[in-house]
Amino acid sequence: MKNAMVGRQPILDKNENLFAYELLFRSPDDNRITDGEKATAEVIINSLESIGLSNLTQNKPAFINFTSKMIKNKIFDILSSESIYIEILETVEVDKKIIEICKELKSEGFKIVLDDFEFEDSLIELIKMADIIKIDFLNSTKKVRKATLNLIKSKYNQNVKFLAEKIEDYSQFQEAKEFNYDYYQGFYFTxxxxxxxxxxxxxxxxxxxxxxxxxxxxxxxxxxxxxxxxxxxxxxxxxxxxxxxxxxxxxxxxxxxxxxxxxxxxxxxxxxxxxxxxxxxxxxxxxxxxxxxxxxxxxxxxxxxxxxxxxxxxxxxxxxxxxxxxxxxxxxxxxxxxxxxxxxxxxxxxxxxxxxxxxxxxxxxxxxxxxxxxxxxxxxxxxxxxxxxxxxxxxxx
The missing domain is CATH 1.10.3210 (Hypothetical protein af1432)
Known part of the structure; x- marks a missing residue:
C-alpha cells in the first residue's frame, strides 16, 4: 500500500475552464485498480492522507470512483461533501441498499455522478438523483448518445448535467458542444x-x-x-x-x-x-x-x-x-x-x-x-x- 499513487485527469466546463479533477487510483506495478474492495479503499484513504487532497486538486472538486461495496461500507464518511463528487461505477449493481445510501449521500450534500452511463430501467431511481451523468464517447454511437440525452432530460431528470468523457478527437468535441454538454473530459484536451x-x-x-x-x-x-x-x-x-x-x-x-x-x-x-x-x-x-x-x-x-x-x-x-x-x-x-x-x-x-x-x-x-x-x-x-x-x-x- 505504501507505493499507491494517485493520478488526476482534468474536467473542463463549457468555457473550457478547469472545473474539477477525477482522481485515478492505481498501483505502480499494475495499471489497473488493485484487487479487493478493502484494499482499494485503503489506497484512497492513504493517498489522500499522505499526498493531501488540496495538493492534488488545488481546491477544485474531486471526482472519486466508488464500487458497490465501498458505497455500502460508507467509505464516503471520511470525505467532505464540499469537495468530493461520488462517482458510481457502471459495475455497481443497483439494489434497495444502494438507493437508500445514495439518498443519504444527497441529504449530506454530496454530488452523485453516474460513470460510463448506459440506460437501463434498473438505473431510473439513480438517474432521478444524479447531479452529473457521464457519457462515454469512445464506446457508444452518436445515435445512442443523442437518444440517451433526450430520454433522460424529457422523462427522468431535466436538471441533471451531462459530462462528455473520453473525448479523443475534434469531431467528438464538436458533437459535445453541439448537444450542449456541461462538462468535458478526455485526452483530446492537450x-x-x-x-x-x-x-x-x-x-x-x-x-x-x-x-x-x-x-x-x-x-x-x-x-x-x-x-x-x-x-x-x-x-x-x-x-x-x-x-x-x-x-x-x-x-x-x-x-x-x-x-x-x-x-x-x-x-x-x-x-x-x-x-x-x-x-x-x-x-x-x-x-x-x-x-x-x-x-x-x-x-x-x-x-x-x-x-x-x-x-x-x-x-x-x-x-x-x-x-x-x-x-x-x-x-x-x-x-x-x-x-x-x-x-x-x-x-x-x-x-x-x-x-x-x-x-x-x-x-x-x-x-x-x-x-x-x-x-x-x-x-x-x-x-x-x-x-x-x-x-x-x-x-x-
Missing part, C-alpha cells in the same frame, strides 16, 4: 484543436518584474531568466527573436538568449512586449499543464543522466496547442538545438524518453515505466513537486 484561435498570452506580472530588474544598477539575470521561463509566450518570443536574421544563433536555453541580447536589447524587447500584451488574460489549464511539464522535465535530468536544460523541452511540448499550428513549422522559426526539435517532433532518443515519461504521468499509466527501469514512486514525488511549483506561479497572478 491537443492543438482545443485552443483554435487563441493567442499565446503572457502573465502580466512577468514582464513587469523583468523591466524592474533590468532597470536596476546590477540586474539579477537569474531572476530575469526565472520570470521568462515561467511564461510560455515570453519564452517563445525570446527564442524567436534570437533566431531571427539579426542574430541567427542556435541556442538551447533562455539564459543563453538573455546573454546574447544583453541589457539594452532586453529592455526594448520587454517594453515592446508589455505594450503588445496589455490585454492579456489569465492562463488556462493548458498553460498550467505546460508549466507542470517543464518542471517535471527538469527533475528528470538526474534520473536519465541528461546534462541539458530540460525545462524548455517540457514547456515547448505544448507550443502547437497554444499557437494552433503545425509543430514543425513553429520549431523552424525559433532558436533551439536540433536535438530538442527532433525530440519534440519524433519523441525518440533520450530526450524523447523525457516526453514519453511526462505522457505516462499525465495518463497515470505508470506500468509503462518498466520500459525505462525507473521506480514510479520516486518520480511520482517529483511530479507532485512540479504540480506545486506550477500552482505557485498561478497564485501570484
Amino acid at each position: 491537443k492543438p484543436d482545443i485552443v483554435s484561435g487563441k493567442k499565446v498570452e503572457p502573465f502580466r506580472l512577468s514582464y513587469v518584474n523583468i523591466l524592474e530588474e533590468l532597470n536596476k544598477e546590477n540586474p539579477n539575470f537569474r531572476e530575469i531568466e526565472k520570470n521568462i521561463k515561467q511564461d510560455l509566450s515570453m519564452s517563445y518570443s525570446l527564442l524567436r527573436l534570437v533566431n531571427s536574421a539579426a542574430y541567427g544563433y542556435d541556442i538551447n536555453s533562455i539564459r543563453q538568449g538573455i546573454v546574447i541580447l544583453g541589457v539594452d536589447k532586453l529592455k526594448k524587447w520587454s517594453l515592446l512586449y508589455s505594450f503588445k500584451s496589455i490585454n492579456s488574460s489569465k492562463p488556462d489549464i493548458l498553460l498550467k499543464t505546460s508549466l507542470i511539464r517543464a518542471y517535471f522535465a527538469e527533475s528528470l535530468k538526474k534520473h536519465l543522466n541528461i546534462d541539458e536544460d530540460l525545462f524548455i523541452l517540457g514547456m515547448f511540448s505544448l507550443i502547437d496547442a497554444y499557437l494552433d499550428r503545425n509543430l514543425e513549422e513553429i520549431l523552424s522559426q525559433i532558436s533551439m538545438k536540433e536535438e530538442f526539435k527532433e525530440a519534440l517532433i519524433s519523441k525518440e532518443g533520450k530526450l524523447g524518453d523525457v516526453l514519453k515519461i511526462i505522457d505516462i504521468y499525465e495518463k497515470s499509466n505508470w506500468k509503462s515505466l518498466k520500459e525505462f527501469s525507473l521506480k514510479p514512486e520516486i518520480l511520482f514525488n517529483d511530479y507532485l513537486k512540479a504540480i506545486e511549483k506550477a500552482e505557485e506561479i498561478f497564485e501570484i497572478t
Whole structure:
C-alpha cells in the first residue's frame, strides 16, 4: 500500500475552464485498480492522507470512483461533501441498499455522478438523483448518445448535467458542444484543436518584474531568466527573436538568449512586449499543464543522466496547442538545438524518453515505466513537486 499513487485527469466546463479533477487510483506495478474492495479503499484513504487532497486538486472538486461495496461500507464518511463528487461505477449493481445510501449521500450534500452511463430501467431511481451523468464517447454511437440525452432530460431528470468523457478527437468535441454538454473530459484536451484561435498570452506580472530588474544598477539575470521561463509566450518570443536574421544563433536555453541580447536589447524587447500584451488574460489549464511539464522535465535530468536544460523541452511540448499550428513549422522559426526539435517532433532518443515519461504521468499509466527501469514512486514525488511549483506561479497572478 505504501507505493499507491494517485493520478488526476482534468474536467473542463463549457468555457473550457478547469472545473474539477477525477482522481485515478492505481498501483505502480499494475495499471489497473488493485484487487479487493478493502484494499482499494485503503489506497484512497492513504493517498489522500499522505499526498493531501488540496495538493492534488488545488481546491477544485474531486471526482472519486466508488464500487458497490465501498458505497455500502460508507467509505464516503471520511470525505467532505464540499469537495468530493461520488462517482458510481457502471459495475455497481443497483439494489434497495444502494438507493437508500445514495439518498443519504444527497441529504449530506454530496454530488452523485453516474460513470460510463448506459440506460437501463434498473438505473431510473439513480438517474432521478444524479447531479452529473457521464457519457462515454469512445464506446457508444452518436445515435445512442443523442437518444440517451433526450430520454433522460424529457422523462427522468431535466436538471441533471451531462459530462462528455473520453473525448479523443475534434469531431467528438464538436458533437459535445453541439448537444450542449456541461462538462468535458478526455485526452483530446492537450491537443492543438482545443485552443483554435487563441493567442499565446503572457502573465502580466512577468514582464513587469523583468523591466524592474533590468532597470536596476546590477540586474539579477537569474531572476530575469526565472520570470521568462515561467511564461510560455515570453519564452517563445525570446527564442524567436534570437533566431531571427539579426542574430541567427542556435541556442538551447533562455539564459543563453538573455546573454546574447544583453541589457539594452532586453529592455526594448520587454517594453515592446508589455505594450503588445496589455490585454492579456489569465492562463488556462493548458498553460498550467505546460508549466507542470517543464518542471517535471527538469527533475528528470538526474534520473536519465541528461546534462541539458530540460525545462524548455517540457514547456515547448505544448507550443502547437497554444499557437494552433503545425509543430514543425513553429520549431523552424525559433532558436533551439536540433536535438530538442527532433525530440519534440519524433519523441525518440533520450530526450524523447523525457516526453514519453511526462505522457505516462499525465495518463497515470505508470506500468509503462518498466520500459525505462525507473521506480514510479520516486518520480511520482517529483511530479507532485512540479504540480506545486506550477500552482505557485498561478497564485501570484
